[in-house]
Amino acid sequence: MRRYVVPATQVMRDKIRNAQIPKGLKYILSVNNNSKALSTKECTALSAHFFAPKDNKNITPDLRLYVSQFLYRKEAYQLLLNFGKHFFIDNSNGTSGKSLTLRNDLVSAELKCFLFALIRLNNLPYLDIVMGRIISQFSLTQKETVIHILNAVFNYMILRSKDHITNLNCQEIIIHWVKWMKLLNGHCEFSNYSTYKYILRSLSIYIRTLNAEEKKSLLDCLEKIKLILGAQSASQFATTLISIFTRHRDFNMVEPLWFYKTNNDLQLSSFDLTSILQTYCHYGKFNLVASTFEHYPEAHDDSAQFDYCLIAHSKLSDWEGLQKQFNSLFGIGKLPNIKEYGIVMFALAQMGELESVEQLYAQLLRRGMLPTYAVLESLLISYYKAGDYIGCFTQFELFQKYAIQPTSSTYTIIFKAYRGMSDIDGALRFLRRKTSKETVKITETHFAILIQMCSKTTNYLIAAELFHIMKSHYNIIPTGKSVAALMDVYIESGLYEKALSLFDEYTQQDNKVSRDDEMLQDNVISVYNKAILVHIKRNEPEKCESLFEKVTQLQIPTDSPFYKMMIQYMIETKKDYPSALDILDKLLTSDTVQATTSHFEVIMAHCNHISYHEGIFQLYKKMNEYNVPMNSRILYYLIKSTFKVNITNKEGVDNAIELLNEIMENVARGTMNVTINRLHPSVMAWPMRVITKYYSPKDALNLFNKYHQLFYGKDDTIMSNKFSILRSFMVLFAEIEQWEQFERVYEKFLARLETIEQLPSHTVKNSKLKGLFIGIISYKIRQLNATQQIDKLPGLVENLQSRGFILDNKSWNDVILALFQDPRTIHDGLKLVNDKFIHGFNLIHKYRFLKNKKENAELRDGKEPWLLSQKEKDPNSFQPKLYLKSDVYLRIMESLDGYLNSLGETHLDDTIKSFLSKYGYFMKSYLMTPRINVTGWESFENDHMQYLQQLRQMKRIVPLSEY
Numbered sequence: 001m002r003r004y005v006v007p008a009t010q011v012m013r014d015k016i017r018n019a020q021i022p023k024g025l026k027y028i029l030s031v032n033n034n035s036k037a038l039s040t041k042e043c044t045a046l047s048a049h050f051f052a053p054k055d056n057k058n059i060t061p062d063l064r065l066y067v068s069q070f071l072y073r074k075e076a077y078q079l080l081l082n083f084g085k086h087f088f089i090d091n092s093n094g095t096s097g098k099s100l101t102l103r104n105d106l107v108s109a110e111l112k113c114f115l116f117a118l119i120r121l122n123n124l125p126y127l128d129i130v131m132g133r134i135i136s137q138f139s140l141t142q143k144e145t146v147i148h149i150l151n152a153v154f155n156y157m158i159l160r161s162k163d164h165i166t167n168l169n170c171q172e173i174i175i176h177w178v179k180w181m182k183l184l185n186g187h188c189e190f191s192n193y194s195t196y197k198y199i200l201r202s203l204s205i206y207i208r209t210l211n212a213e214e215k216k217s218l219l220d221c222l223e224k225i226k227l228i229l230g231a232q233s234a235s236q237f238a239t240t241l242i243s244i245f246t247r248h249r250d251f252n253m254v255e256p257l258w259f260y261k262t263n264n265d266l267q268l269s270s271f272d273l274t275s276i277l278q279t280y281c282h283y284g285k286f287n288l289v290a291s292t293f294e295h296y297p298e299a300h301d302d303s304a305q306f307d308y309c310l311i312a313h314s315k316l317s318d319w320e321g322l323q324k325q326f327n328s329l330f331g332i333g334k335l336p337n338i339k340e341y342g343i344v345m346f347a348l349a350q351m352g353e354l355e356s357v358e359q360l361y362a363q364l365l366r367r368g369m370l371p372t373y374a375v376l377e378s379l380l381i382s383y384y385k386a387g388d389y390i391g392c393f394t395q396f397e398l399f400q401k402y403a404i405q406p407t408s409s410t411y412t413i414i415f416k417a418y419r420g421m422s423d424i425d426g427a428l429r430f431l432r433r434k435t436s437k438e439t440v441k442i443t444e445t446h447f448a449i450l451i452q453m454c455s456k457t458t459n460y461l462i463a464a465e466l467f468h469i470m471k472s473h474y475n476i477i478p479t480g481k482s483v484a485a486l487m488d489v490y491i492e493s494g495l496y497e498k499a500l501s502l503f504d505e506y507t508q509q510d511n512k513v514s515r516d517d518e519m520l521q522d523n524v525i526s527v528y529n530k531a532i533l534v535h536i537k538r539n540e541p542e543k544c545e546s547l548f549e550k551v552t553q554l555q556i557p558t559d560s561p562f563y564k565m566m567i568q569y570m571i572e573t574k575k576d577y578p579s580a581l582d583i584l585d586k587l588l589t590s591d592t593v594q595a596t597t598s599h600f601e602v603i604m605a606h607c608n609h610i611s612y613h614e615g616i617f618q619l620y621k622k623m624n625e626y627n628v629p630m631n632s633r634i635l636y637y638l639i640k641s642t643f644k645v646n647i648t649n650k651e652g653v654d655n656a657i658e659l660l661n662e663i664m665e666n667v668a669r670g671t672m673n674v675t676i677n678r679l680h681p682s683v684m685a686w687p688m689r690v691i692t693k694y695y696s697p698k699d700a701l702n703l704f705n706k707y708h709q710l711f712y713g714k715d716d717t718i719m720s721n722k723f724s725i726l727r728s729f730m731v732l733f734a735e736i737e738q739w740e741q742f743e744r745v746y747e748k749f750l751a752r753l754e755t756i757e758q759l760p761s762h763t764v765k766n767s768k769l770k771g772l773f774i775g776i777i778s779y780k781i782r783q784l785n786a787t788q789q790i791d792k793l794p795g796l797v798e799n800l801q802s803r804g805f806i807l808d809n810k811s812w813n814d815v816i817l818a819l820f821q822d823p824r825t826i827h828d829g830l831k832l833v834n835d836k837f838i839h840g841f842n843l844i845h846k847y848r849f850l851k852n853k854k855e856n857a858e859l860r861d862g863k864e865p866w867l868l869s870q871k872e873k874d875p876n877s878f879q880p881k882l883y884l885k886s887d888v889y890l891r892i893m894e895s896l897d898g899y900l901n902s903l904g905e906t907h908l909d910d911t912i913k914s915f916l917s918k919y920g921y922f923m924k925s926y927l928m929t930p931r932i933n934v935t936g937w938e939s940f941e942n943d944h945m946q947y948l949q950q951l952r953q954m955k956r957i958v959p960l961s962e963y
Contacts, residue, residue, distance in 0.1 A: 840883025
């Protein structure tokens, strides 16, 4: 049997013309090629010729193929069935029943036409007979072709049932598939998708498209299979279904299938047990994991089962029972073997029980035992969980010392440790060094971690290069995991178009292969989540809703981040806070996707933005009520709100400090339900700055010392690595006017920046660091003033701008005020105000003036000024980001008065003229009113009366030629 045939319509028509058939039939077969079905007369003519006994042997294989495809295209299914019985089957062995023999020169294309015709005629018994013969006759020599035909027929049955052309339902289609797989393989149990992808692909895609009712009907389907093919087949296919649903992460169906097998005493495989343990862990039914595992010892043949048992033990915090079980071995005269050490150490490592793991490691070494992979992996995990990333690298060296081969999961921990240290350069060096030996397989997960690291530094160039290297050099086919990671980098870098372009490329590929291949389906929801996030940030509600609908239409399995996007969409785009809370409440009681810390974090961020402190307290209470763990950001919002409420109510901050101390101690002891092992410095740094500025710098310093002692001990690297800590110390030392100490910390701050900027990976400016000097520059100005170095301020500001740093409007106003108050820098201040800030000031005040006149009906002729009309069309227009504040405006005017006084009357005229030439826009505002505090101004007014009158009347800059 030949499978591959190159379409050649013209060649076939030539052969029709050359064939030994009547001219009238040639016309039917070659000319009458429109979409109309064959007439009864044409069918009769074709039958009379092809089914005449004398012509049975005259048809060539090429003609047979052409006629088969022609009849199928013309929907002449009954005629095609008769044609197939005459020319596809060796009639010497009979034309029906199991004894029929197919011709060896058949090609897959004509066989598919024949089988499709049987489906259209609803002749399913004969379909099974022919399919059975194809399998028995050709599967030994041409199995790939047989599977191709089987999948094609299976997909055709699905399409025709959806079109309602046949009466086939979901159960009947699947029963046929099971029958054919039994004939082809001798069984229908396929638990490893990677191994049996060529068999399972079509079935997996079909099951993904079923609705909830159709999925439930699969249990009835198993009963029918049991009656038709026997209990063993039902058991095997149940395992196949469990495999598919587990791969789809559709755990709703895994538990019913498991109960079907156990309730019917069907044979259990190790995969069945592994899947139900995974399901229980997914739904948080940790108390069922250990008991289920122990109840079915006959299925203990998968190391992954032990992993799920460990997860359950860790989630139940049953460390005491685990330790007792381990210690009891000593009491019964049996010393623990190395495997048992590995079991206990691995379990303890999951919760970051570093001290216990190290004690057991020391104990086994004293007993002269050599560590195993499980032991070393446990050490590595425990150091990572404890947040000791430097210790991770030290423990990793033990693999080489004991000649134990690390695995991909070992490398995953190391890459995560680099991520914890924000050390992309170190991670890239590790990748190059380890892959040069080609001892451990580098996976997409490793690259996803590396790419994700670039989002923190907004280095989209390195992220894109990593993605390219992953595909081209490592031949890793990207799934949603790595695509979403790269999209996240683009989003964090503000490159929304690039993120959407990547989304379009990926989803187009995904749609293209959805009919034939599932390899790009993994984690596809992650890609949709990132695309939704882009549209949220761009305030495009229609496009967000379109993607939500598409996820529903394509029946893409959703995950926790998807509902986070829904909540974020409700809050940021729709401004619908109640609906966001409603989604959260539904997740809290959902059996599928449960509420997580991130869902609460989105809503808390909104409450923090609008200073809705009571909302934050309510959400915190709800997290405790539903036992949702907290992270540093949740605790940051809680602490910040507590401080602000206490300050607003004039209650002092003692209660807030007490709460912060309690939180720090509980996190450090591990007695608080949190997702972290170390409290992020920002949780402590913000209160520290508040306490320093408004209460007691000493209390702020004590707060930091306690934080440092609890989470870092003697490790002082935090002082030089955390910008939030360094900023807090600058505020502390500035408030108590310890300028030498301030300068020392400021130099560390700059040194840390320079280190980052000199890294090989610093190919793109980190946009997240652009505002690093906001809030700090004001203290730096105070230090320069106190140390008589304000003349360094212009150079400092210029340096910050050249390096891409930005300042907020308040910081700029502080800079301007400082520049105007010193005669050495007043020219710098004048230039700055003239170039960037006076325009915003004038625009704001002009709008206020016109708005006030309109409200008081003072506008002449009732004609609305252009600025007011534009603001009515778009309220967000003409809102300058940089402008002089009113109080600063008045103070710099006074400073300029003082500066002119210091020059004396003789220089007043020349100085004003010079300033008008250089800083005309600002000087126009300065000259709008007489400067009564400037000595000699009356004479200046008299000398230039006409010029000043013209300037004040026109409210425009008058050319110097008229001065």
